[in-house]
Amino acid sequence: MSACWVVVPLKRLQDAKQRLSPALAPDARATLARAMLAEVLAVIRQVSGLSGIALVTTERHLVPPGVLWIDDPGAGLNGAIASAAAELERRGATTMLVIPADVPLVTATEIASLVSAGRTSSIVLASDRSRRGTNALLLTPPCLFEPHFGADSFAEHITAARVSGQEAIICDCPGLAFDIDWPRDLGELLERRGDLVRGDARHGARFGIQEESSFCEQKEAKKLGQLRIACAGLAAVDSNPYE
Numbered sequence: 001m002s003a004c005w006v007v008v009p010l011k012r013l014q015d016a017k018q019r020l021s022p023a024l025a026p027d028a029r030a031t032l033a034r035a036m037l038a039e040v041l042a043v044i045r046q047v048s049g050l051s052g053i054a055l056v057t058t059e060r061h062l063v064p065p066g067v068l069w070i071d072d073p074g075a076g077l078n079g080a081i082a083s084a085a086a087e088l089e090r091r092g093a094t095t096m097l098v099i100p101a102d103v104p105l106v107t108a109t110e111i112a113s114l115v116s117a118g119r120t121s122s123i124v125l126a127s128d129r130s131r132r133g134t135n136a137l138l139l140t141p142p143c144l145f146e147p148h149f150g151a152d153s154f155a156e157h158i159t160a161a162r163v164s165g166q167e168a169i170i171c172d173c174p175g176l177a178f179d180i181d182w183p184r185d186l187g188e189l190l191e192r193r194g195d196l197v198r199g200d201a202r203h204g205a206r207f208g209i210q211e212e213s214s215f216c217e218q219k220e221a222k223k224l225g226q227l228r229i230a231c232a233g234l235a236a237v238d239s240n241p242y243e
Contacts, residue, residue: 003051004095004115005142006044007070007084009077010037010057017102023183034062036180037101041067044099046108047115051093056084078147085142096142097124100135102180105192110173114138123161123168127154129177136176 010016014026016033024032037055041064044053054068063069070087072080085096095118099111110126117124118138126136134153139145145164148156161168180189 003093004049004097004118004138005052005054005068005088005093006047006050006097006099006111007054007056007081007088008037008040008044008099008101009072009080009084010055010059010062010101012058013062017180019181020183020186023186032180033101036104037062039104040099040101040106043106043108044111047111049115054084054088056080077149081137081147081149082143085139085147088142093142095138095140097138098136098147099176100179103135103176103178104180104189105175105178106173107175110171110176113173114171117169117171121169122166123157123164124171125154125157125161125168126171126173126176128179133179135179136171136173 010033013030013033017024017029020029020032041053041055044050052068053066054070055063056070056072057063058072058074060069060071070084073083075083081098088096095115097111097114097118099106114124114126114136115138118140122140122144124136124138125134127133128135132152132154134149134157137147137149137157145160148160150156158168158170178185178188178192180186
């Protein structure tokens with residue numbers, strides 16, 4: 001059986017979700033990033049048969065117990081993932097699955113389907129909603145080819161697969177496809193999973209909403225009702241989001 005590790009890359013909190021700046025101030029973006037990370041890690045924990053989870057980041061204090069910390073070398077997202085792939089191969093991993101930290105609607109069933117597809121193909125992909133970006137990349141072995149995350153990465157990964165002599169399996173994962181990049185995504189998150197935003201999410205990642213007009217530009221204020229997204233219970237998230 002292949003030794004599959006899930007890798008989650010995370011930017012420095014001060015750099016997180018900068019495209020949300022029209023709607024959220026820096027501290028609100030940072031707390032949103034931390035809460036989404038906790039949610040994603042909690043969902044990954046539900047998937048059976050994984051060899052481990054690795055968080056690639058400079059933010060070592062955000063790595064919970066039971067998750068491997070891999071330092072981000074500072075060479076961008078693709079450099080971070082390539083570094084993780086090399087480290088995991090050194091540790092004996094045969095398969096690596098990359099999942100973003102900003103996909104709070106991902107499900108354990110979707111992740112399990114990617115891992116299952118990886119048993120029949122060395123390359124598995126899942127796109128974002130635009131089908132231009134890549135929201136999941138599974139490689140066997142982890143260093144099969146260099147990652148190409150960025151603009152139009154989905155097509156680039158398909159091309160890289162073919163250059164390596166293989167055809168990628170493409171999985172349709174609606175929850176995984178929904179990443180939080182733009183202010184309008186916050187409004188859609190409210191509409192699709194209001195319970196995530198208004199109430200208690202799993203394992204201590206709880207979102208609260210406060211009225212704060214300074215955090216929203218006029219256009220998004222109409223949609224979001226001048227809401228600031230922040231997190232409560234961060235101490236519980238930081239200590240261990242799985243209990």
